[in-house]
Structures are given as C-alpha cells and as structure tokens.
Amino acid sequence: MAKLRITQIRSGIGGTRNQRETLRTLGLRKINASTVRDDRPEVLGMIATVTHLVRVEEVDS
Template sequence: MVKVKLIRSKIGCNPNQRKTLVAMGLRKIRQERSFEDNLVIRGMISKVAHLVEVTKS
C-alpha cells in the first residue's frame, strides 16, 4: 500500500496532470488517499510527482 498526499496546488498545471489528480481522487490540498502499489498507480504518481508526497504504509 502507498499513501499519496496532495501537497501543492494544481493551479498552473497542464490539463493532463489535473485529470490525473482527479482520477486519483485528490481534489484538495492535504487530502490523502491509499492505493495498492502497482504499475498503474506508480505511473500516475510519476506524472504528478512534483505535486504529491508518497509514503509506504
């Protein structure tokens, strides 16, 4: 499991990065979600790595 926390605003990001955040369910700053650790989630995290904080749980 990995925890993903949105730490920076999505203002100024390109539309694909915004859609990735919405698909991950991250809409507000400091919002956290837990996901199974797989390649799909890792790919989504790499798209928005500068906006999120990832921790293993």
C-alpha cells in the same frame, strides 16, 4: 501487496490538463487530501506524472 498513501501537497492550478486529471483520478481534490492506493504499475505511472504535486509514503496494509 504494499499500499501507498498519496498526499497532495501542491495545487494543480497552473499545471497541464493531464496533471489536473491525474490528480482527480488518484482521488485528490484539495491540498493535504490523502488517499491510499495499491502499489501497482498503473498507480506508479500516475504518481510519476504529478510527482512534484504529491508526497508518497508506504503504509502497512
């Protein structure tokens, strides 16, 4: 299964509550923080919610 590196590039301040909670659920709390997640439909849906706040890269397992 592919892995995704998700990096927060913009602040959640000023966003909706759902966007801020999605960042927390992804494990992102600060700008430039990164987390590695499996490429799953649930994660892709969360990324779609905050696509303007994060950068996504595919990494080797």
